[in-house]
Amino acid sequence: MKKICIACDHAGFELKENLIINFKQDFDFLDLGTDSIDSVDYPEFAHKLSKEIRKNKCSFGVLICGSGIGMSIVANRYQDIRAALCVDEVMARLAREHNNANVLVLGSRLISLQDAIKCFNMFLTTKYHGGRHQARLDKFNNVEM
Numbered sequence: 001m002k003k004i005c006i007a008c009d010h011a012g013f014e015l016k017e018n019l020i021i022n023f024k025q026d027f028d029f030l031d032l033g034t035d036s037i038d039s040v041d042y043p044e045f046a047h048k049l050s051k052e053i054r055k056n057k058c059s060f061g062v063l064i065c066g067s068g069i070g071m072s073i074v075a076n077r078y079q080d081i082r083a084a085l086c087v088d089e090v091m092a093r094l095a096r097e098h099n100n101a102n103v104l105v106l107g108s109r110l111i112s113l114q115d116a117i118k119c120f121n122m123f124l125t126t127k128y129h130g131g132r133h134q135a136r137l138d139k140f141n142n143v144e145m
Helices: 010-023 042-054 068-075 090-097 113-125 132-137
Strands: 002-010 026-029 060-065 083-085 104-105
Touching: 002 010, 002 042, 010 026, 010 060, 010 113, 026 132, 042 060, 042 068, 042 104, 060 068, 060 113, 068 083, 068 104, 090 113, 090 132, 104 113
Parallel strands: 002 026, 002 060, 060 104, 083 104
Antiparallel strands: none
């Protein structure tokens, strides 16, 4: 069973809980918080999840905040984290097929539960195509700092 890291801020709490309920039979979730709708700072949870993925504790990750933008920005600062903000199944499929994304990011204020379930399912069942896409991926961490 694939182990999935999942984390959210207060805006994503309800969606996170619903995804876990809907997929607990299929995946082993490592729930990294938050644990309520009380206001928290999303970067803490994006950092926590990204570190767990890099330690190979999970096959994939899911981050959820209000828009998904902040979580994406934080997670993508980590080498070898490829976080993709998706609002529909097509984006989720392409994120996996072309970019070998390993973190699905959802904006709870931008997506319905039904569409989030579809994105999650598509993301976790789609395989990376490799081939011509790998040369591009090899350039992701090739930046001067």
